[in-house]
Amino acid sequence: MSHIYQPLMIRSLVEADGTATIRQLAHAFIIQDESQLKYYEDRIKKMPLRILKKNGVIDRQGDLVALKTGKLTFEQRAQIKMLCDQKMQEFIVKRGLSIWDYRLLDTPVSGSVYYEAMKESGGRCALCGATKDERPLDLDHIIPRSKGGKSTKDNLQVLCSRCNRTKGNKDDTDFRKLKQIDSLPGCKFCFTEINPAIVVEEHNSVFAILDKYPVSEGHHLIIPKRHVADWFTMTTQERREGEELIRVLKKRIEIADKTITGFNVGMNTGESAGQTIFHAHIHLIPRRDGDTPHPRGGVRGAIPEKMDYGD
Structure with a gap:
């Protein structure tokens, strides 16, 4: 970053007539730091903008944010600024520098x-x-x-x-x-072992293929790329991205086939639960009216005599 920091410091000093405090230079650096600007753009979208818009204080059109107060008088602007400053200063007095603990570097990493x-x-x-x-x-x-x-x-x-x-x-x-295994030689569901031609969709840490032995037409498997035994040992990110991919595929399948009226979503964990390939995979099974005489009970059919549980 010396290619940025050194010329930026010289330019900042020139603009300040040759002399500036460290604090003034820090302000100049922040303005030029795109990562900081992106960070605060993200923070603004996630919290204050969303909350204030929900409460009817502001409105947003694209990147343009505006107060919904209408035109304010000079006195009204002064009073609002005073109240905002008061709220901020009260919180700073209460919490001190701990407000920014997560942003402070006590000792830079060499x-x-x-x-x-x-x-x-x-x-x-x-x-x-x-x-x-x-x-x-x-x-x-x-x-x-x-x-x-x-x-x-x-x-x-x-x-x-x-x-x-x-x-x-x-x-x-x-x-x-946490032991990370990218792939296990010979595992049929490891991403490195899969024929790319059969991959229907990828979404970051997971991908989808059509089941080789489908329960119904459009039966998909959603699989983590990393070798992991089952749903419970998938990371939070893998589970989240798996769920996101399920939603995308469900919508796509429904649009393509209007006869679909329902879905079963599930996974087998352990040999006693019917798991045969010990690489986590989630089944997305489209259902249609009449595809089985007695659909009541759904996944309870894993143990057939428990499928009908009465009224």
Whole structure:
């Protein structure tokens, strides 16, 4: 970043007539930091904009945000600004710098420690297994800095930008202890073993194929790319993205086939539950009126005599 920081500092000093405080220079750096601008754009969309719009205070048209108060007088603007400043200052007095604990770096990570941590990670997120080709990789403090965690290699793990942003500062899980297996040679459902021609759809950490022995026409399997035994050992991200892909496929199947009137969604976990391929997979089975004489009970048919449970 020296290619940016050094000329930016010189330009900022020139614009300030040759002299500026560190604080003034920091303001200039923030304005030029696209990652910070993107971060706050995202924060604005997720919280204050959504809440204020819901309460009828503001309106949004694309990237344009406006108060719904109509034209304000000079006195009204002054009073509103005073009340907003009062609310902010009251909270700052109450909480102090702890408001920004999650943003403060007490000890920067040295280049050598950063390199070693990244090398040990194998270039993958310790939680979801994402690579740098899928999303940016961050160094995360296992014990958060706000809780006294140090910037040493034993307290650092690699998380992708998505996992790192959603990890709270009260969570001290060491995700490096989770065993990550990309693929298992000979596993029929490992992504590296699958013929790309049969892949119907991909969605980040999961993909879908048509079942080789379908229960009904349009029977799909949604499968994590990473080798993982069952639904319960899939990561939160894999389960979430699996559910997202199920919704996309359901809608697509319904549009293509108007005879579909229902769906069964489920997974077999363990040999006693009927699992035969021990790589997690979720069944999406379209149903049609009359495809079985007695559909009542649905998935309870896993044990046939329990399917009809009376009134």
